[in-house]
Amino acid sequence: MLWETYLLAQREIRRNVLRSALTVLGIVIGVAAVITMVTLGSGATAQVTSDISKLGSNMLQVRVGQGFGRSGGVRSEAPPFKIADAIAIEQNVSGLQAVAPVSNNAGQAILGNINWATNITGSTDAYHDVRDWPLAVGRRFHEGEMRSGQAVCVLGSTVREKLFGAEDPVGATLRLGKISFRVIGVLVSKGQSSFGTDQDDFVLIPLRTFQRRIAGDINVGSIMVSARDGVATEKVQTDIEYLLRERRGITANQENDFHVRDMKEIIATLTGTTRVMTALLGAVAAVSLLVGGIGIMNIMLVSVTERTREIGTRLAIGALERQVLLQFLVEAVVLACFGGLLGIILGLGAAALGASLLGVPFILNPGIVLAAFFFSAAVGVLFGYFPARQAARLNPIEALRHE
Numbered sequence: 001m002l003w004e005t006y007l008l009a010q011r012e013i014r015r016n017v018l019r020s021a022l023t024v025l026g027i028v029i030g031v032a033a034v035i036t037m038v039t040l041g042s043g044a045t046a047q048v049t050s051d052i053s054k055l056g057s058n059m060l061q062v063r064v065g066q067g068f069g070r071s072g073g074v075r076s077e078a079p080p081f082k083i084a085d086a087i088a089i090e091q092n093v094s095g096l097q098a099v100a101p102v103s104n105n106a107g108q109a110i111l112g113n114i115n116w117a118t119n120i121t122g123s124t125d126a127y128h129d130v131r132d133w134p135l136a137v138g139r140r141f142h143e144g145e146m147r148s149g150q151a152v153c154v155l156g157s158t159v160r161e162k163l164f165g166a167e168d169p170v171g172a173t174l175r176l177g178k179i180s181f182r183v184i185g186v187l188v189s190k191g192q193s194s195f196g197t198d199q200d201d202f203v204l205i206p207l208r209t210f211q212r213r214i215a216g217d218i219n220v221g222s223i224m225v226s227a228r229d230g231v232a233t234e235k236v237q238t239d240i241e242y243l244l245r246e247r248r249g250i251t252a253n254q255e256n257d258f259h260v261r262d263m264k265e266i267i268a269t270l271t272g273t274t275r276v277m278t279a280l281l282g283a284v285a286a287v288s289l290l291v292g293g294i295g296i297m298n299i300m301l302v303s304v305t306e307r308t309r310e311i312g313t314r315l316a317i318g319a320l321e322r323q324v325l326l327q328f329l330v331e332a333v334v335l336a337c338f339g340g341l342l343g344i345i346l347g348l349g350a351a352a353l354g355a356s357l358l359g360v361p362f363i364l365n366p367g368i369v370l371a372a373f374f375f376s377a378a379v380g381v382l383f384g385y386f387p388a389r390q391a392a393r394l395n396p397i398e399a400l401r402h403e
């Protein structure tokens with residue numbers, strides 16, 4: 001019985017191919033839009049998580065000022081950090097893997113007649129451990145080079161490419177401003193961050209060299225801290241804040257003139273934001289499914305009107321109301337499911353193309369594909385029931401008289 005009803009539904013759909021195609025178009029667009037938005041949103045979330053994870057494993061950043069969203073911002077009276085603050089954190093806070101004081105400044109990297117504007121970063125050998133950033137070639141700073149402030153440097157892969165191309169720069173000499181530096185290594189490439197900045201466009205030099213020859217002071221811009229695996233970064237953050245409040249003479253009724261940012265908190269915030277945006281876009285796209293459902297209801301009502309005499313004949317020769325109801329309901333569900341299948345194919349294709357263009361990973365979510373398909377089938381049932389019920393309740397005599 002059900003198979004025969006399905007065959008009848010297919011026959012009726014094929015009799016009006018163009019009308020049927022236009023009817024399911026709303027379902028196709030709705031399903032495709034939902035799958036595309038959710039898939040791209042999942043890829044964007046994964047990309048953000050991956051990019052921030054590249055900053056370092058279990059990393060915390062300590063900076064002067066009250067941080068984003070706090071009243072007052074960076075207070076003018078807030079003193080900068082010193083190397084001694086980083087040493088105190090390393091010696092007094094437990095559960096740490098590495099501590100790296102960092103200062104930055106814009107500068108020019110010059111090799112012969114090639115001039116490249118880049119970022120000059122001064123830090124210690126622990127920078128590699130905190131950022132989880134190994135060398136592609138060369139070596140790290142020696143202890144003596146860091147203590148005496150020698151003019152040696154490690155290049156990011158972008159600077160290496162701009163100045164040296166495919167050549168090995170280790171052992172070569174370049175200038176940072178007016179000062180000559182010997183290249184001792186090149187970092188592994190990390191690529192662009194989720195904020196669009198090139199992480200590889202910088203030159204790393206010893207912190208004391210930076211302070212004496214670049215900045216001309218003994219200040220430290222920030223302190224990067226990496227916790228050991230298994231150690232709660234929340235406890236490390238609390239211990240650092242307590243230690244720095246004591247060192248900076250901040251009383252109990254005063255707010256911090258510095259802030260400690262946990263990378264895990266940033267990851268959670270950004271991924272939460274992308275998930276909310278994905279859900280919002282998916283919900284907006286799902287509205288077109290309802291529009292498609294209204295289209296199915298409309299065309300089924302037209303079909304009932306066109307086939308009134310056929311319905312009357314079937315009822316007159318003994319067909320039951322539930323059989324007529326089932327026939328029109330199956331037609332609506334077949335249309336919706338067909339539109340759902342086309343929408344899945346179109347949505348996955350659009351998501352793959354969009355992921356390639358946006359540079360985010362294509363993450364297939366079988367759950368959303370199945371949910372979109374079953375939702376399209378539910379739309380067929382929901383919006384097909386009223387026209388089917390109207391057809392089943394036709395008076396056979398009146399239906400046979402219908403012109």
